[in-house]
Amino acid sequence: MPLKAEENELLTRTGPGTPMGTLLRQYWIPAIRSGALERDGAPVRVRLFNEDFVAFRGTDGRVGLLDEACPHRGVSMALARNEENGLRCIFHGWKFDTAGRLVDAPCEPEARRERFCASVRVSQYAVREAGRVVWVYLGQGEAPPFPDFLFNTLPAEQVCIRRGVVPYNWMQGVEAHIDSSHVAFLHRGFLGEEGPIETSTRDNLAMMMQDTTPKFEMNDTPYGLQEAALRGLDDGSVYARIREIVMPFYTFIPGPEEGPFSARISVPIDDETSAEWYILYHPTRPLSEEAITTLFHGTADDPDNFAANLGQPEHLWGQDRAAMKNGHFSGLTTNLSFEDFVVQSSMGKRVDRTKEQLGSADIIIVKVRRLFLEALKRLGTGEAPWRTGFDYASIHARSVSFDGSEVDWRAFTMKETV
Ligand code: FES
Ligand SMILES: [Fe+2]
Incomplete structure (x- = not known):
């Protein structure tokens, strides 16, 4: 069901005194x-x-x-x-x-x-x-415990963190980070070509391509949500991509199981501009150039705004039709991150969600919106809507393949986190 206009307002307005602004300032x-x-x-x-x-x-x-x-x-x-x-x-x-x-x-x-x-x-x-x-x-009263995510504790050579300033509302960023079903389409152009993409990332994308209608399952957690996109592989096994969503805006995205790992944070600058924090980290060894290139190839050489050269709507962000004819799916050939930024930008600065027509693959989007709207109803009760102060360092997205007749994807999640 599409959102009501007032619900879209609630989700997207973050200025002082707004309900969402008050909620987000608690983190x-x-x-x-x-x-x-x-x-x-x-x-x-x-x-x-x-x-x-x-x-x-x-x-x-x-x-x-x-x-x-x-x-x-x-x-x-x-x-x-x-x-x-x-x-x-x-x-x-x-x-x-x-x-x-x-x-x-x-x-x-x-x-x-x-x-x-x-x-x-x-x-x-x-x-x-x-x-x-x-x-x-920025909230009232004492700050909650600091989120000591693993990437906040690692040596410099094991973490790459950059900020992109993008011309759209923060919620569009969040919804892109949690949307697993787009990956096999929007990012398909990076499959099978000799582009600057890490081999293990390509392997993951190839597995996603084997089943473009994944089944989605979710687990509520005290800090947010775990989401699994389950795909049947040609050999009969199940490939699960398990996202960790730490509400309100920290998302952990599955990558190669051996690392490096990815996290994203979409932060409102104002209601039509956001900071997209992209974090790549390896728990045990320095990041390879190849891994950094996969995420940031061709982006602006400005760690405070790697999206400075994203392009302009009137030029369709530099979409390359010749590349599309030659097999690149989106024609947005710079990198995976820019593919995401461009599609979100193209929706407009603050998309009108009353006009959407959602399908079953949007279940996670619907769920997260509901979590936010329910949390907004409880505002003012004095209680933070999602738990803080747990073992942040163990939050970790997974991508695993296994024999689905014997195991459930939940066996691979971090039960000890809370
Ligand atoms: S405006 Fe007077 S000291 Fe700042
Ligand atoms: Fe994406």
Whole structure:
């Protein structure tokens, strides 16, 4: 059943005071790469959930996140001086430390300055660096336990994390990450050609091609959902691709069983722009160039926006009809990631879900929307809708083939995670 217009609004509006904005702010969010911030260097603008912030790194290496507008009279703190562990507004010299506290207001008489500083209302945000990314908590009250996913704990050479800025609503990103049935179509062009794709990834795609009408099964978990796409292989065995969806926006996508593994996070910048965080990681060894190339071949050489060269709608994002004639399915020949970004972009900035006509292969999309809408109904009860503080490091998507007459796919999931 298509969504009602008001449900689409609920799912896609994330500004301050909106139900979804309030819900998402209860979770840790990747905000900016650590490498983008220099000690005592220029503050960097960060836009999240329709709000403007600046991030900066102090003299001692700590990172702070402040509202972009100075609490005094609204001057942009992106213009501020970064000096001695704080940002000093260039208008009247108010200075804020990395915790967001006002520590100096030099225009105020010295005798009452300290008291004055303490009386000024400021927004303070919890910040944490992990996996070479600055994460923030924008919600009310104390931050929940930090999500120590495996990729947040590995050495640098075992993780590749990049951000793409894309012109569509965050929910379109989430729905692409959880949609298993598109893989054998949209990404088919990367099968069997000599393109820059890792061999084990191609093997996985080849198995998906053997059955393009997978059966979907799901498992509710306290943190979200496990989804299995089950395909019958030519040799009679079952090939299961098992996604882990850690609500509200962290998705683990099955790749080669021996690694590397993939995770995606779709974060609202505003309601028509999102940050797609793409994470590739190997639990035990450095990532190969080949693995990185498979995901990022031909993308912009900018780790803060690898989608900068995605192309434009008026040119159909550079779709190559000649390549299609020669066997490439989508004609979007840059890489797998751009195939996803282009189809999502082509739906429009905030797709109208009241017009959709869904089929049985969309069961996971329907389920996740329902999880969100139900969680929104419970907002304000004081309880986080999905569990936090479990063993994040054991979350791990799987792709396995097995004798389906003897085993169930659930035998391969991480029961010990919660
Ligand atoms: S506006 Fe920032 S100190 Fe006055
Ligand atoms: Fe995809």
